Amino acid sequence: MAEVKLHGFWSSPFSCRVIWALKLKGVEYEYIEEDLLNKSELLLKYNPIYKKIPVLVHDGKPIAESLVILEYIEETWPENPLLPRDxxxxxxxxxxxxxxxxxxxxxxxxxxxxxxxxxxxxxxxxxxxxxxxxxxxxxxxxxxxxxxxxxxxxxxxxxxxxxxxxxxxxxxxxxxxxxxxxxxxxxxxxxxxxxxxxxxxxxxxxxxxxxxxxxxxxxx
Missing domain, CATH: 1.20.1050.10 (Glutathione S-transferase Yfyf (Class Pi); Chain A, domain 2)
Structure with missing residues (x-):
């Protein structure tokens, strides 16, 4: 079972952002395609406030909002940095x-x-x-x-x-x-x-x- 999971939607630019960052960092993850007209119970559980994708789940802990997720990825996996050091x-x-x-x-x-x-x-x-x-x-x-x-x-x-x-x-x-x-x-x-x-x-x-x-x- 992957320790990193991503709930997303194929056309979502916000999902794509997260996928690119994970790929560039070399982080293995499981992708879960959501039906936005029939959102899964897991998505509603993980993002009860906005009820939107993407949601990154790391070791069972959910992180929502793509820009917040990008910062989390950068800080959690510092290899191949995506922000300047200066x-x-x-x-x-x-x-x-x-x-x-x-x-x-x-x-x-x-x-x-x-x-x-x-x-x-x-x-x-x-x-x-x-x-x-x-x-x-x-x-x-x-x-x-x-x-x-x-x-x-x-x-x-x-x-x-x-x-x-x-x-x-x-x-x-x-x-x-x-x-x-x-x-x-x-x-x-x-x-x-x-x-x-x-x-x-x-x-x-x-x-x-x-x-x-x-x-x-x-x-x-």
Whole structure:
């Protein structure tokens, strides 16, 4: 029986974050796919507050919320560190992770639920948020972590595959080389990292899922 278990859902960008971190750390784990329309008793037991995935269970103890889980993984398995050793650089990494959890998440969420009339405005707002990220955090680096990916890359990683799928579903392109050249290059580099490439949802399946979810919201 694996001492590490992960309750997740195939399309969840938050689940993917945790999978990538575990894989990069070389941590063996058991993956449990949840049915979000019929959540398991274990999931409700392990995350009674939010009742959401992902939930990491280590030695029987559950940890919820993907960014909290990432920090736990980093501290529990210090091999192959995913945060800078320098304390200032580490603080800056956490700053940009938090920026993504607030500014980026809100902007992407707004596009996801935007009506036909609202989507151009929502796409513009995402572009403004991502432009700050590109200029202030990424700069001329290959990855946010420099030559290798770190927790900042992992936290933004879903943008590399999820934004293109969402853009197709919504009909508005966001992550383009003409508007975000450095971030676009980062996204291509990120999904070519073997651990990432092997653990992302299929593009067509992801696009179909995004389109279906928007239809259920009455947005298409």
């Amino acid at each position: 304390l200032y650089d580490r603080a800056m990494a956490r700053f940009w992770i938090q920026y993504g959890a607030t500014k980026c998440a809100d902007a992407i969420g707004a596009l996801y639920v935007a009506s036909e009339e609202e989507k151009e405005k929502a796409a513009k707002e995402i572009l403004e948020v991502l432009k700050i990220l590109e200029d202030q955090a990424l700069g001329d680096k290959k990855f946010f972590g420099g030559d290798n990916i770190n927790l900042v890359d992992i936290s933004y990683g879903p943008c590399a595959y999820w934004l293109p799928a969402l853009a197709e579903a919504v009909g508005v392109k966001v992550l383009e080389p003409s508007t975000l050249p450095k971030l676009h290059a980062w996204a291509k580099n990120f999904i070519e990292v073997p651990v990432i490439k092997e653990n992302i949802p299929e593009h067509d399946k992801m696009t179909a899922y995004s389109r279906s979810a928007r239809e259920k919201l009455g947005k298409n």
